[in-house]
Amino acid sequence: xxxxxxxxxxxxxxxxxxxxxxxxxxxxxxxxxxxxxxxxxxxxx
Numbered sequence: 535x536x537x538x539x540x541x542x543x544x545x546x547x548x549x550x551x552x553x554x555x556x557x558x559x560x561x562x563x564x565x566x567x568x569x570x571x572x573x574x575x576x577x578x579x
Contacts, residue, residue, distance in 0.1 A: 564572075
């Protein structure tokens with residue numbers, strides 16, 4: 535077995551066949567109020 539992987543298929547890959555996609559951030563960060571509420575509820579438990 536070789537130490538280096540076989541990259542022949544990667545070299546032949548045609549990027550022009552890929553479709554363009556738009557990414558959207560779905561995991562929004564919590565607000566300061568939400569963080570404060572979580573901290574307070576952790577203290578009381």
